[in-house]
Each structure stands twice: as structure tokens, then as C-alpha cells.
Amino acid sequence: MLKLKSELSLPAVGLTGFETPLCEEEAAIQGVVHQFARDVLRPIGRELDKMTAAEVCAPGSPFWSVFEEAAKLGMTPDLLEQFEPAVAHRLESMIGEEMGWGDAGLAVSLTVMNFPLEMARAVGNQELVELCAGKIGCWMITHPDKGTDVGAFDMQREWPAGQPGNKGSMLARVGADEIVINGQCSAWVSNGAVAQVALGYLSADYGNGFLDENGRPHGVTVIIPLDLPGVSRGKPLEKIGQRALPQGEIYFDNVKVPKRFAVALQDEYYGNVASAWSFAGTHMGQVFTGVARAAFEMALHYCHERKQGGQLLIDHQLTRYRLGDMLRRVELCRAVARRSLAYARQSPSGHPWATASGKVTVTEEAEKVVTEAFRLFGGNGTTLEYPIEKLVRDVRAALIEDGENTMLTTRLGYLCQQLYAEGWTQG
Template sequence: MFTFDKLGLPVLGLRGLEADLSEEERAIQENVHRFARDVMRPIGKKLDAMTPEEVVAEGSPLHDYMAQMYASGILDLGALDSMSDLEKSRIFPLIFEELGWGDSGLAIATLASAIPAFTAYGTGDPEIIERFGSLPGCWLATQPDKGSEIVDMDATNVHPGTQQLKGNLSVRKDGNEYVINGQSSAWVSYGPLAQTAMAYLPCDYGDGLFKEGTQGLNWVGIMIPLDSPGVSRGKPLDKIGQRALPQGGLFFDDVRIPEKYAIATGDKAVGQMMGTLTFANMEMAATFTGVARAAFEHALDYVHERKQGGTAIINHQSVQTRIFSLWQKVEASRALSKHVFSYNYASHGPHVLASVTSKTFVTDTAFQVTSDALQLFGGNGLTKEYPMEKIMRDARAAMIEDGENTVLGLKGVTWLTRWYQDKHNISV
């Protein structure tokens, strides 16, 4: 039981109901928050108004942002990699939420561009780290004919009697090299500016692309220097949201890559891709908790300033109810996001079920929160004078990127029912 001598005001932190941050964690949070407020928000606003070509052009504010991000040390890969799992489970969601609060497009540009470097450090191979560990890159998985299907690399959700699509981009083993041909989708995050790629592609090791007697493909996880002969790029994509995040296609014409750069083959490539997806989905949940929080905070400011019916609109009960609903959704999103980070960095984790649970819930909720927050602004919310229409556009993209939410949910329930059947020793 709790008792109160005097019921005072709640103590709320940057992330609402924060109870247990250490001094070091609070200092990290405050540092990232300042960067998000002072650097990310103004640059994100500028980039949102620019064409995709202007965003990636020389002299773009995007380059200034990336330079400041690297100089800030916020994503020092060496330092982050040396943390204990407990430290990662607490500090990563804190950092990612603040970056999402600043600008989700820039946050994802930062994280997507670091995936090859993260992967390189994970190999522990000095040569791989030297070649890929310090260059901006991209995560290459989707193709024009293989979008959501990439989430189902093990072919458990393929329609009966059919096979996975070959796709538009594949690899064949040729002696001590891999030869890449075809095109990626136009949705490769940071693709227009990346210098390296971490790619997961169908691979012919000599017996064809398909595993014999299965519905599924053979796969390879391969690191690609994008200055290799035969690599070219498509136009940067024009889209409704996250316009600060450059996305575009990559084309490969007999691109030859040393065998050493294939860091995962066969089933190991499937496992590594699912590991990358598990981290990315977990990160998306924290990032878009920050987006939802930004929308809530803008709405909370506005309802205390805007007057209708003779008073600030926060004094109308309908507005009070709606503000509290936004607050609840943000806190629920954060709680689930933090819970999944704890699970994935505990001894029994990580697992893709955990991450898709948080990614789908939080991104769906973030869009609800941004839409409902915009509604409180009335007509003002639809104008570019206020930040709400941009935040809502940014949030909408999250329900598709890093796995379309319905398909991720199907993958999640596959693992849930597998767990249930194993636990009860049944098969249905």
C-alpha cells in the first residue's frame, strides 16, 4: 500500500514516467536530446521541403547533419559494441527514442547507414572491419518482386504448391568470387549515398537458386563495396514521408565480390538476416515511440495555447480526454519497447517474435497518436506552419518499412503457434 502525507505533482522526465535512470544514462539522454532539438529538428524541416535530388546533392543539409552526428559520438560503434548486454538494453532505447523525437527520417538514415559497419564489427575480422567499419552504407534486402516476401526467408508462409519468387537480384558463386546481377527495390534506405551495402540475396552455389525439394531459395549474406565496377544507382525516391531519409535503387551488372566478403551462407544467411531484422524492428519501436511522444508534446503545448469557447481548449473535457488518451498510448508504446529490449538482451533472447511484437504495435500506435494529435490542431494541423502534418506523414511510413506490419504479424504468429504446439506436444 501507498500513503501520501501530501499528494504533490508527479515527477516526469523527458520520457514521461521515468523512474530509474542512472546519472550516466541521464547525461547520455540529455546529450542526445539536445542534439535532436538543436540539430535534427531544424535540418529535418529543411530537408522535408526539398526535392529528393536536392536532399542528396552536394551541399545538402543532410551532409552537414551526418558530419555533426559522427562528430557527436552518439553512435560510436566501438563504444556501443563494447557495452554489456544490460547496458545496451537500457541505453539503446533511450538513444533511439530521442533520435526519433528529433526527426525519424534522419534517425533512420543514421541507423540504416551504420548497418554494414555494425555487421563488420560483429564479425571480429580486422580486414572486414577495416574495409567496412567506418563507411556509410545501406541494408540491401528488398527487390521490386521481393518486397514483403523477404521477411519470409525460410518460406514458411509461401502459398501451398508454389515457390518463393526468384526476384530481380541474385548472386552466383564463381570460383573464389561471387557475381551479382540485377536490381534492388527503390526503397534501399541511404542507398543513394551509401558507400557499402550489407546485402541478403538469393544465391546459386552451383545447384541453382532453389533448395532441392523445398519452396525456398538458397541465400547469401554478402558485404558489397559500392565503388565496385558494375554498380550504378537509380534516382532517389520521391515519397510522402521521411523525406530527410534518402532511398533509392541499386543496379548490379556482373559485379564481382571476393569470397571473403560473403560473411554468411545458406541457412546461416537466413539466421543473420533474421538477426538484423530483429535488431531493426526493435530499434523501430524505440524510434517511433519518440515520434509519438513528439506529436503528444506538440499537442499538449497547443491545447494550452489555443483558445476557443472563451478559454484555452485544454479546459474542455473532450480535449482533456483526448490528451490523456495520447499520453496513455505513448507510455504503453515505451513500456513495450523497453520490455522487448530487455528480453532481447537477456540470456534467453533475442527473438524475432519479440521485436515484431513491439515494432508493429508501436508503429501502428504512433500513426494513431500523430493523427489524433493533428486533429486537436484543427485546420492548423493541416498546414506546414505547424509540425503536425510532417510528423504524421513520417509516422505513416513506419507501418511499411522494415517489414509491412501485417506480414510481420503473420511471421510473429507463426513463431507463437510453434511455441504453443511444442509446449503442448501437439501438431495442428
């Protein structure tokens, strides 16, 4: 029904923009996470940004206190299960957005941290749940020789005919009782430099070679404790952005993992990759909605400080247009990120490329918002004095992180082709 106002008033607005009313629990959790993002993630993220990659990971670094502070929030993976799905999805989205608003690198670190535990819970393996609980985890799927190729599932459509698939640089031999791992993961694995446990995706030989008759690599998904003999690390990676997120190579020299630590063997492997990516890829949308919002807020504030043309920037019509354009893009990011998350959590059959379409839209829009905010700061934005320059560096990596955006969009196009072949849109 039409809602009538008796006088002209401003719209209802909250931390997350033009939001429908939050229930009591949502408002309380959002408030707590916002405070954590403002008082812990943002200042520590800025401090870590100025340190070398090795200093970030060193004992005594402020990086470690983030985990201690986060633990106090009590945001365990089962927190959301007590809410009905619509509330749970909005809460999950709001938590991710606040964290991204605080610091993108730390937000990614904190979300990836629980991924091995989430997988152990999903397969219902209590031994692995106990192994992963309370530990810093990572998701190890890309290798030096296998970046974009990790998403090539469909050999017929995606791979040059007759050419064997890409096994990558980290390989497993699966025996009767144990899995022996050799090689290395890519330097890009988030938390790779500090993780205690990995959720590993590897090409595997079950005794009949690494490739099936169509050239597609066999695979295994396995939880790997990273204190096993034969595990070593490279130097933490120096990057231009998300510097608070420790990344770096992990090497495996005849590392022996009990076979019962496998969560998907042989025929279950590609389904497991798809479920993991469909689930986890949603986080990028929430985190970079938060980054876009942070850039918008910084620009809005600056426009109320800086005078040019005889008046504050905010009083120029063109500047108001630019802020309006940024705000509508932040709202777009939020809407797409939430829809993508709800689909991934609730649909009976999600898909990585469906999740990835949300990630592409959000990160491309976030990059536009951050760039526009940076330009609104004029020359000041290019100095280290104003925090907007950090967001410019942080958002760049998001266009590649979790899959490079042009390739993810191409894969969405393959999905259109596949769905059309099944009759979609032809009714």
C-alpha cells in the same frame, strides 16, 4: 516498501515520461542526444522535408552536416558495451527515442548507417570492420519483386505447396573466390541513394541452382562496397514522408565481390537473416516512440495556446481526456519498444517475428497519437505552417517500413502455431 509522501506533489517526470531515476551517465547521454535532436535533427529534418529528393542528396545539402554533427557525439557502436545490460538497453532505447523525436527520417538514416559495420563486428572480421568503419551503410534485403516475401522463411507453412520460392530481382553466383552480382535492390532501401557500403541479402547459386529441393532459395549475406565497377543508382525516390531519408534503387551489372566479403554462406544464410532482422527491427520501436512523443508534446503545447468555447482547449474536460489518452499510448510505445529491444539483445534465441511484434504495436500506436494530435490542431494542422502535418506523413511509412504491419502480425500468428506445436502453453 510503501513510499510515503508528507504532502501532495506532482509525480517525477523526465524527457521520457514516467521514468525511474536515471544514473549519472544515462542522464548525461540523454541530455546530449536530446540537444542534438533539438538543435540539429529537427531543424535540418524540416529543411530537408521541403527539398526535392535529389536536392537532399546533392553535395552541399544540409543532409551531410548531420553525419558530421553526429560523429562529434562519439556514439560509436561500442559505446554501450561498457554498461551492464539493463543500463545499456535503456540507453540504446533513449538514444533512439530522442533521435526519432528530432526527425524520423534522419533517425532511420543514422541507425541504418552502421548496420554493415555492426555485422562485420558480429562476425569478427577485421578486414570488413575496417572497410565499413566511417562509411554510410545500408541494409539491402528487399527487391522490386521481393517485398513482404523476404520474411517467408518457412516454406512448408508459408508458401503455396509445390510452387518455387521467390528468388527476387538481385542474384548472386558464388564461385571459388568471388561472388558475381546482377540485378537491383528495391527503391526502398534506406540510405540507398547515398550509401557507400551495403549489407546485402541475395538469393544465390552455388553451382546447383538457386532453389533447394523444397523450392527454398539458397542465399548469401555479403558486404558490398558500392564503388565497385558495375554499380549504378537510380534517381532518389520522392516520397510523402520521411523525406530526409534518402532512398533509391541500386543496380548491379556483373559486380564482382571477393568471396571473403561474405558473412553468411549457404546453410548459415537464413539464421543470419533472422539474427539481423531480430536485432535491427528494434530500432523502429524506439524511433517511433519518439515520433509519438513529439506529436503529444506539440498537441499539449497547442492546447495551451488555442481558445475555443470561451476557454483554452486545455481547460475543456474532453480535451484533457484526449491528451491523457495520447500520453498513455506514448508510455505504451516506450514500454513495448524497450521490452522488445531487451529481448532481442539478451534472449539466447530471439526471432524476427518476436521483434516485429514490438514494431507493429509501437507504429500502430504512434500513428494513433499523431492522428489525434493532428485533429487537436483543427484546421491549423492541415497547413504547412504547423509541424504536425510532417509527422502525419512521416508516421504513415512506418506501418510498411521494415515489413507491412498486417503481414508481420500474420507471421506472429504463424509463430504461435509453431510454438504451440512444440508444446508452448500446453503445460
